[in-house]
Amino acid sequence: MATPVNSPMVGKLVSIDVNVGDQVKENDPVATIEAMKMYVKIYAPASGTVREIKANPGDVVNPDTVILVLE
Amino acid sequence: MLEQLTQVINSTGFLSLTPGNLIMWIIAFILMYLAIKKGVEPLLLVPISFGIFAANFPLTGLMEQGGLFYMFFHNGIQNELIPPLIFLGLGAMTDFGPVIANPKTLLLGAAAQLGVYAAFFTALLFGFSIAEAAVIGIIGGADGPTTIFLSANLAPHLMGAVSVAAYSYMALVPLIIPPVARLLTTPKERAMVMKQMRPVSKGEKILFPLLASLVIILLVPKSAPLIAMFMLGNLFMESGVVQRLTDVSRNELMNIVTIILGLGVGATMSAENFLKPQTIYIFILGIVAFAFASAGGILIAKIMNLFTTNKVNPLIGAAGVSAVPMAARVVHQLGAEANPQNYLLMHAMGPNVAGVIGTAVAAGAFLTAIH
Numbered sequence: 225m226a227t228p229v230n231s232p233m234v235g236k237l238v239s240i241d242v243n244v245g246d247q248v249k250e251n252d253p254v255a256t257i258e259a260m261k262m263y264v265k266i267y268a269p270a271s272g273t274v275r276e277i278k279a280n281p282g283d284v285v286n287p288d289t290v291i292l293v294l295e
Numbered sequence: 296m297l298e299q300l301t302q303v304i305n306s307t308g309f310l311s312l313t314p315g316n317l318i319m320w321i322i323a324f325i326l327m328y329l330a331i332k333k334g335v336e337p338l339l340l341v342p343i344s345f346g347i348f349a350a351n352f353p354l355t356g357l358m359e360q361g362g363l364f365y366m367f368f369h370n371g372i373q374n375e376l377i378p379p380l381i382f383l384g385l386g387a388m389t390d391f392g393p394v395i396a397n398p399k400t401l402l403l404g405a406a407a408q409l410g411v412y413a414a415f416f417t418a419l420l421f422g423f424s425i426a427e428a429a430v431i432g433i434i435g436g437a438d439g440p441t442t443i444f445l446s447a448n449l450a451p452h453l454m455g456a457v458s459v460a461a462y463s464y465m466a467l468v469p470l471i472i473p474p475v476a477r478l479l480t481t482p483k484e485r486a487m488v489m490k491q492m493r494p495v496s497k498g499e500k501i502l503f504p505l506l507a508s509l510v511i512i513l514l515v516p517k518s519a520p521l522i523a524m525f526m527l528g529n530l531f532m533e534s535g536v537v538q539r540l541t542d543v544s545r546n547e548l549m550n551i552v553t554i555i556l557g558l559g560v561g562a563t564m565s566a567e568n569f570l571k572p573q574t575i576y577i578f579i580l581g582i583v584a585f586a587f588a589s590a591g592g593i594l595i596a597k598i599m600n601l602f603t604t605n606k607v608n609p610l611i612g613a614a615g616v617s618a619v620p621m622a623a624r625v626v627h628q629l630g631a632e633a634n635p636q637n638y639l640l641m642h643a644m645g646p647n648v649a650g651v652i653g654t655a656v657a658a659g660a661f662l663t664a665i666h
Contacts, residue, residue: 265631
């Protein structure tokens with residue numbers, strides 16, 4: 225089952241901390257965004273393999289933006 | 296010949312230096328060290344600490360009527376010019392979106408003012424006058440310009456101590472909030488994920504500063520200097536048609552008046568004014584105020600949850616102590632510690648900016664009651 229990882233809030237994507245094909249466990253950090261001058265880590269909502277990365281560092285992301293997809 | 300030599304020596308500062316001056320220099324250097332090496336509120340503490348340093352040279356006349364620092368202090372601060380100008384800049388950087396999306400958070404910003412009143416009554420017990428106690432209580436609002444604004448009105452002789460207390464405790468928010476929050480919440484409460492916020496339209500954001508001014512200034516007219524400027528700055532930003540005014544309000548103008556504010560406040564800290572037991576009490580009461588402010592926000596959030604269906608994570612109540620956006624960041628971290636899937640930052644911004652308004656209103660209420 226594919227799990228999209230969305231940005232939890234409006235911010236600027238700083239980095240994607242995983243690569244396509246990586247195995248991640250639930251609550252592993254997968255990306256970093258900057259909001260309110262603070263770096264906020266985004267944690268994987270479920271365990272799985274990174275199937276696709278859909279956003280690039282520097283992008284402005286909001287709760288509708290899918291950053292990456294886990295499977 | 297000898298007489299002239301004595302005269303020259305006496306005209307230098309050396310012989311007029313007092314032990315008090317030296318102690319104030321040490322205090323100035325400690326603050327400077329904290330600002331430069333530890334990054335504690337450097338934008339304020341660098342000018343404030345240099346102001347203390349310079350004002351404690353003897354024979355300079357800097358703080359005598361007509362002196363340079365006296366003019367900064369008298370025209371800028373005592374006449375209440377600068378704090379409202381800073382509020383203009385703050386308004387031009389404040390996003391009221393989280394408050395508009397979740398207006399309940401306004402209550403949490405108000406609840407945190409409990410700390411202000413807790414410290415006010417404690418200060419009265421310590422023997423401070425009503426006006427002095429009000430100025431000490433307002434430290435709990437964690438809002439520098441408001442603290443300076445109120446003390447210029449009610450107790451100018453305490454301005455140095457209360458503003459340094461306010462700014463240093465603001466920098467200590469990451470140390471003050473967590474123990475209070477952990478004491479008052481269970482891990483399960485801290486782990487609670489809040490519902491996604493609804494998007495807020497541009498129209499709502501433009502109307503908000505106008506509606507907020509209407510309600511607040513009618514309710515507490517004495518809060519007008521701060522609230523009016525804050526909302527004007529916000530309207531600049533949200534209207535989107537005066538980018539130049541928005542930029543100058545939150546950058547250049549704010550930076551310029553910060554220099555004058557810092558020097559003026561620092562210069563009030565002469566040895567005879569600052570080296571008193573009451574200064575120590577002010578610092579103790581200040582931290583009481585901060586702790587009670589965080590506690591007040593959390594407790595009201597928990598009470599609110601008893602009556603509402605769309606529950607809030609009680610941690611966000613602690614962000615009601617203004618100190619924007621530091622308090623919101625601390626709350627976010629506490630939430631993420633309990634549950635990595637918990638992203639409270641934006642939810643905490645609601646009580647956080649509401650806290651700024653709350654403190655300005657509390658200051659207006661004190662002015663109305665005491666003047």
